Amino acid sequence: MKTSTHEVPFDTASAVLPDTMSAVLPDTMSAVLPDEAAALVAKFHEQFGAIRTEVRKVIVGQDDVVEHLLLTLLIGGHCLITGMPGTAKTLLVRTLADALGLTFKRVQFTPDLMPTDITGTDIIEDDITTGHRRWTFVPGPIFTHVLLADEINRTPPKTQAALLEAMQEHSVTVRGTTHSLRPPFFVLATQNPIELEGTYPLPEAQLDRFVFNVLLDYLDAADEVEVVHRNTTRMQPPPIAACTSAEEIVKYQWLVRQVPVAEEITQLAVQMVRSTRPGEAGAPEAVRRYVRYGASVRATQFLCLAAKARALMQNRYHVTEDDLRALALPVLRHRVLTNYQAESDGMSVDAVLKEVIAR
Known part of the structure; x- marks a missing residue:
């Protein structure tokens, strides 16, 4: 069967691989003048400061989690949330998607x-005027921004x-036809860490597609009191203003890749990831x-890009x-597989x- 590629004509389509980012950026973005780049950086800080403010209208605490989700978006990746x-x-x-001005769907x-x-x-549709039948693709919920x-x-x-396929190739293939997605595409997958009956653990190959595995922990006492107060005084959450757009986010993803990394920092990232492999000297x-x-080379790439x-x-x-050390745990925790000795001694992946990281 011959495979063809085309873009799905629907309003909420979006996604593309980070490696193919240049294909969706305007031609002028490849040669941005210094002054224009500085203006883009200034706009970046202004908008992402506003995004945090909007999210805090609804979400109490969890600042680190929000930062990790924004980092995932900025590098064109996906995030696993365990809570x-x-x-x-x-x-x-949902609140983050609204603040980013992106479409949101939940499965x-x-x-x-x-x-x-x-x-x-694909479904078969009857053409009333000609009496002929034709295949029509009906896009699923994966065709969205978030x-x-x-x-x-x-x-x-x-x-x-x-x-x-959608996470890695940023496309969907149905009946031999590949439907491209437009940027940005952002998968956030949640897992319940305590309810294991009737579950199918994700294979390592799929876990490796996620940039971060973020742990959403309990709030501290003061934040929990604030949540209770908000829920007892408001009938519904406050409206969230969109602070940016899909087109601007694609530009910011390009901007992130222009940040330089010193050779010493790259070597440190490589050493850190290689140190998770038991056969390493x-x-x-x-x-x-x-x-x-231990973790694969993809972990090193994501660690440097997230930094x-x-x-x-x-x-x-x-x-x-500090950037590497702050991000090493969420980047590596789902890529390192412990043995039975660790379970016997009560040694968690994070502890290892x-x-x-300390070394």
């Missing part, structure tokens, strides 16, 4: 969910795999004892060691990685 029920995962994602992953329920399908894959580990692997004792498989975005968000135009 207990009732920690406002869905509300956070509740269940055991009976089919791949076409996500990607869309896709919330709620409880992604509750659906079988076949349906989970339907996301793989410089691996810490905790890694040799408790780790079965660029973090530097820009903090009004810096160079990457530091903290030793790596």
Whole structure:
């Protein structure tokens, strides 16, 4: 069957791979003058400051989680959110999408969910004027800017795999026809860490597609009191103003990639990731004892790219060691596989990685 590629003509379509970012940027973006680049940086800081302000209207605390989600967006990646029920995962994602001025769709992953329920399908339509029938593609919820894959580990692997092509290739193939997505495309997948019955753990190949695995923890006492006060005095959340647009976000994704990284910082990132592999000469004792498989080269790429975005968000135009150390845990925790000895000794992945980062 011959495979063809075309763009789906619908209003909410969006996505593209970071590696193909140049294909969707205006031609003038490849040669931005210094003054124009400086103006773009200034606008970036203004808009992302406004985004944080809008999100705080609804979301109490969780500033680190919001930062990680914004970093994921800025590098054109995807994020896995692990949190207990009732920690406002869905509300956070919806609020962030509204503040970014992006379209949002939510898919509740269940055991009976089919791949076409996500990607869309071809249907036969009758042309009344000619009497002929034709195939028409009906896009699924994946054709959006921000896709919330709620409880992604509750659906079988076949349906989970339907996301793989979209996350990696930023396209969807149905009946031999590849439908391209336009940027930006942002998958946020949630997992419940305590309810394991009836779940299908994500395979390592799919976990590796996520830039971060962010832990959404309980709020502290003061923030929890604030949440209770807000819920008892407001009938509905306040309106969220859109602070940017899809076109501007694509420009900011380009801007992030222009942030320079010193050779020493790149070498440090490589050493940090290589230290998670038990067969590596410089691996810490905790890694040799408790780790079965370490992180791949993709982890190093994501770590450096996320560090660029973090530097820009903090009004810096160079990457530091602090950027790498601050992002190493969410980048690596879902890419390092511990062994039975770690489970026996009560050694978590985070505990092992903290030793790596400390070195």
